Amino acid sequence: MCLAVPMELLEIRDDGSGLAGLSGATTACNLSLVPDAKLGDMLIVHAGFAIEILDTAEADKRIALFEQMGEEADEAGL
Amino acid sequence: MKYLDGFRNGKAAKALTARLKAAGERLDAQGKTVQFMEVCGSHTMAIARYGIRDLLPDCVKLISGPGCPVCVTDTGYIDAAIDLGKQGHILATFGDLVRVPGSDETLAQIRAEGARVEVVYSPEGAVALAQDNPEKQIVFLAIGFETTMVPGISLVKIAAEKGLDNLTVLCAFKLVPPALAALGSDPEINLDGFICPAHVSAIIGADAYKPFVGPRGVPCVVAGFEPLDVLYAAVELAEQAADGRAELVNQYNRVVKPGGNKVAQAVVAELLELCDEPWRGIGVIPESGMQLREAYAAFDAVKRFGLKLEPGRPHPGCQCGEVLKGKITPQQCPAFDKGCTPTHPLGPCMVSSEGSCAAYYKYVRREAGAETMEVSK
Ligand code: SF4
Numbered sequence: 001m002c003l004a005v006p007m008e009l010l011e012i013r014d015d016g017s018g019l020a021g022l023s024g025a026t027t028a029c030n031l032s033l034v035p036d037a038k039l040g041d042m043l044i045v046h047a048g049f050a051i052e053i054l055d056t057a058e059a060d061k062r063i064a065l066f067e068q069m070g071e072e073a074d075e076a077g078l
Numbered sequence: 079m080k081y082l083d084g085f086r087n088g089k090a091a092k093a094l095t096a097r098l099k100a101a102g103e104r105l106d107a108q109g110k111t112v113q114f115m116e117v118c119g120s121h122t123m124a125i126a127r128y129g130i131r132d133l134l135p136d137c138v139k140l141i142s143g144p145g146c147p148v149c150v151t152d153t154g155y156i157d158a159a160i161d162l163g164k165q166g167h168i169l170a171t172f173g174d175l176v177r178v179p180g181s182d183e184t185l186a187q188i189r190a191e192g193a194r195v196e197v198v199y200s201p202e203g204a205v206a207l208a209q210d211n212p213e214k215q216i217v218f219l220a221i222g223f224e225t226t227m228v229p230g231i232s233l234v235k236i237a238a239e240k241g242l243d244n245l246t247v248l249c250a251f252k253l254v255p256p257a258l259a260a261l262g263s264d265p266e267i268n269l270d271g272f273i274c275p276a277h278v279s280a281i282i283g284a285d286a287y288k289p290f291v292g293p294r295g296v297p298c299v300v301a302g303f304e305p306l307d308v309l310y311a312a313v314e315l316a317e318q319a320a321d322g323r324a325e326l327v328n329q330y331n332r333v334v335k336p337g338g339n340k341v342a343q344a345v346v347a348e349l350l351e352l353c354d355e356p357w358r359g360i361g362v363i364p365e366s367g368m369q370l371r372e373a374y375a376a377f378d379a380v381k382r383f384g385l386k387l388e389p390g391r392p393h394p395g396c397q398c399g400e401v402l403k404g405k406i407t408p409q410q411c412p413a414f415d416k417g418c419t420p421t422h423p424l425g426p427c428m429v430s431s432e433g434s435c436a437a438y439y440k441y442v443r444r445e446a447g448a449e450t451m452e453v454s455k
Contacts, residue, residue: 030200
């Protein structure tokens with residue numbers, strides 16, 4: 001029930017609501033819980049509400065760590 | 079999508095599996111077997127879907143916890159909703175709840191007999207129903223953990239602003255930390271660590287688990303819902319267990335802040351207050367729920383309709399309570415895949431797409447159906 005995938009904030013409307021998208025699909029979302037959200041931010045959207053903004057710097061760091069682990073696994077012949 | 083695929087990297091899974099094996103050998107050498115609970119239903123689904131249990135050493139067990147809000151909704155709550163539906167009021171609900179058995183029937187059954195049970199995808203859908211049906215009373219079935227509380231309760235504010243007097247909520251909001259405290263202190267369960275929920279933690283913050291760690295505590299790892307997130311959490315917990323440490327690690331720091339979402343916390347504090355709450359199969363946990371504050375009593379279905387919520391009668395053969403406490407696996411329930419299947423569920427754990435029994439049915443029972451991380455690149 002708490003599943004939510006990151007979606008990009010594509011539009012902020014006059015009423016303060018947002019339009020978020022992922023791979024071509026879009027959904028309206030309430031932005032009241034993420035007052036700092038700006039266009040291009042990746043949002044975690046749950047039940048019509050953006051509940052948090054994805055910290056892409058932290059996400060990139062973790063992805064890089066996993067890539068490095070993968071390379072080391074390769075080298076070790078795992 | 080980078081922010082999904084990056085967490086499904088099969089090669090990294092191999093590296094993590096090797097670390098798990100090494101931690102397992104250290105645990106074996108100490109003669110220890112450890113049990114970690116994944117609290118959240120979305121973790122349960124990811125673990126089953128990606129076959130993560132198969133990657134664990136024998137001395138490391140992952141057990142499912144009470145983290146599917148549909149599964150822990152008390153039978154008596156469903157009975158109360160059914161009564162309201164039969165009285166001719168319109169019920170607005172998120173989808174999974176309609177097939178959850180009450181004492182005698184489900185919302186789906188009363189809908190087939192003519193009651194109006196409308197599935198909505200956000201609480202705003204319930205507001206629209208209230209506007210479109212001014213002669214009817216609309217009751218929103220507000221269940222969920224901290225994640226869903228703000229979206230769920232926001233319609234009270236919208237209703238107040240719009241002056242809607244035909245919209246109420248039937249609250250059964252639940253809080254995760256009191257449930258962890260109850261399970262953690264149950265001597266029959268014996269937990270060695272928690273995989274803490276992802277999006278509940280986005281609201282309450284990673285620091286909410288500080289009371290559970292430390293010298294007399296167990297390790298807690300906040301993890302996202304992608305397969306590598308879960309596997310990495312299992313590695314962290316196993317390594318801590320082998321070291322004899324009990325620390326809090328926020329591995330989902332791409333979303334979860336130490337203090338959580340303060341705006342959401344303020345909305346909750348304004349509208350809701352603590353209450354004792356019944357959990358299906360577990361019983362009443364003190365101060366583990368949230369109800370509307372007196373100032374918003376006009377929007378409380380319990381008060382408007384003079385409801386008295388009684389404990390219901392769950393199916394006598396259903397062992398959801400034991401499953402939710404991690405005491406048995408779904409396959410150990412005699413009804414699993416016999417009397418109880420997703421098309422004919424006896425209990426909520428088989429209904430909800432995130433219920434443990436449904437996850438086991440879909441992915442573990444049919445081994446061939448389980449995806450692996452290799453396939454998903
Ligand atoms: S298999 Fe069915 S009857 Fe058994 S615990 Fe799960 S939901 Fe209940």
